[in-house]
Amino acid sequence: MTTPVDFSDPDRARDLARVLQTLTPADPFKIVHVCGTHEMAITRNGLRSFLPDGVDLLEGPGCPVCVTPAADIDAAIEIARSGAVLCTFGDMMRVPGSRQSLDGARSEGHDVRTVLSAADAVAAAQESDRDVVFFAVGFETTAPMTAAILLDDPPANLSVLASHKQIPQAMAALLDLPGSRIGGYLAPGHVSTIIGTRPYDAWLGTRRIPIVVGGFEPLDILYALGLILRQNRDRSPRVENGYPRAVDAEGNLAALRLIDEVFETADARWRGIGTIPDSGYRLRSAFADRDARSRFTLDLPPERDEIPGCRCPDVLTARAVPSDCPLFGNRCTPLTPVGPCMVGSEGACSIWFRYGGRESL
């Protein structure tokens, strides 16, 4: 392992499991997290096996893959079809747009490439004569990197299809949806490394539910869940930092400055949810020449975002579980996904399907 400490120590896990059992709430309690990497860590490590009866842990709109509007994917596909090079993170490849996915476009021969970093898109632009577009998806963890490459005098043929979003606003918006019943939030660790804990106070401070920032090692997650249940027992809901080695109240000021130089806050559409005010990032006018939406004239198909019968919107907002959806397991399977929740490895429906239609053993 790369870290010297064992964050998978089963003895400590048992201790923390005892903590969770001791703090079992009297009534059914729903904890929501908003991070695909949290969901992966939870399912990979079988952490739901540790939850006491009555405590549910659901994934909300925590994966930019799932909440990127179909129209953005359509735009990326059209850019590739126009002959440009489209660079994207791997997670986006299989998400269905209105007609097809980026993976589908690639198998038709269009130049769609997987990158691990915004910097790789810059390298692609340096090595190509054609237009190179970076599909900039992700939350506040990833926005600083897009900003950094734009500030670094990139080659003229590079532009950005910006689709970054901000998560605390979405966490607040979720609480207002009817049928929400969210008892507490496990807040995303690495988003918080960038933004600090203050935005949770700003957007969620008046909501009086536990909000605990959690890390990603198995023990980190069990610990954060323990803090949530302790707040619940003590009736002292607040924003609490359960990942202090990587998160502080102020956040990463250099990263926040990078974001601020290049982006401004704007309303954003979240697939399956709709528009959430002030929840996105838009390129500032000084960077208009780097905006792929201006550089390319895009002839987009009519957006097909909602599919009859598909309950992704309810699943994404943690108001339904996958097996509540009528398409789940018959028309909609990981090999034939209908909605975004079934695509890729971290969508809630994909995980439920593969784990037998239930959350844990």
Added chain:
Amino acid sequence: MCLAAPARVIEVSDDTAIVDYGGVRTTARLDALPDAVAAGDYVLIHTGFAIRRLSPEDGEETLRLFDELAASISPDVEAPSDASAPRSADAR
């Protein structure tokens, strides 16, 4: 939305560093971590950029936090009485 892994810094030059994850090396950018990062430091890296420096004591300190919670919440330890705290508005 947070896949980030800790890596050890091998070498720093200007705004990039060569980092090592258990024998695999790659280059990371330091635009988001402009304060001095030195060889031997551990950093958290997300999509090829360092976002946080981790100190060697952090791991042990974290384990201490886990152990403190476990010690304070056991079936034998009484919950602190908090009759004076305001009841939360209906959060469910």
Added chain:
Amino acid sequence: MSEDRVTALHGAGGEVMGRLLAERVLPRLPRGSAGRIGLDALDDGATVDVPSGAELVLTTDSHVVKPVFFPGGDIGRLAAAGTLNDLAVMGARPLALTLAAILEEGFPIADLERILDSFATALEEVGAAVVCGDTKVMSPGEIDGIALNTTGVGVAERAISDAEIAIGDRILLSGSIGDHGMALLAAREDFRLETELASDVAPIWPMIDAALRVGGIRAMKDPTRGGLAAALNEMAEKAAVSLELDEAAIPVLDAVAGLSEILGISPLEVANEGKAILIVDPTRADAVLDALRGHPLGRRAAIVGTVTDEYPGRVILGTAVGGRRFLDMPLGDPVPRIC
């Protein structure tokens, strides 16, 4: 010969092809016979001597790996090992392989020679022969570089399937998991990752032979495409049993674990090309383990689980931290992720 690239004439069956075979191909395949009529005869077919009473085992594979030369091996070694190992995990001693090559016009002959050398070396490690072959050439763009097909012939007293498993049997792995798949991902130039990690591609028959002599091996499989997860799910489903694994016992190299963290891809879902899964009678598991570990390719062999009847057809992972979850059949080629 002054030519350094394959041309259409090399596949045309005439003198040019004959010279290619005689001067560039056959000399590199010295072990060309497993019976009376062998490779050198350049006959329409070859004969293979088969002990009477043995079961004849056949297998075939096509290979189109990219890049053709990768850390730890190349398509030649991969083709040979792949087929030799399919025979090995059927419990069959490999006797002979065929080798058919489809080449793109323009393919460098020096590369072909390197590939043939690798192929021959792998055969030598097992003592099997290549007894017939074929060469075709396609126009540029009609095929990407090179494709190989190998068919293998082996013999066993009684071949071992991948499905005759009993409750209580132990699950063994012959070594570390995820090496080949991760090495190839890391080698992608666009990822800019530097590592010493190499593919584990190797013929494993001598190691398996040693294990078979101990006895008690009920089923075997080699976890190639789709990795350990795919192979175990196939076994569980065919035998309608549950395979219960202890994650902490599965050997994983540090470099593989590191790459797994960077790319967000599990070592359990990527290919292995020099490993075997063995399901063993519980009374023989320790002895089989010792036999595996006695061979250089089996240094990291481990007992990693048990066959139960808890969730028939499914694979269950007891995670390192103490949780439990299903280990699912992977859906497709693994894709690096950021979230």
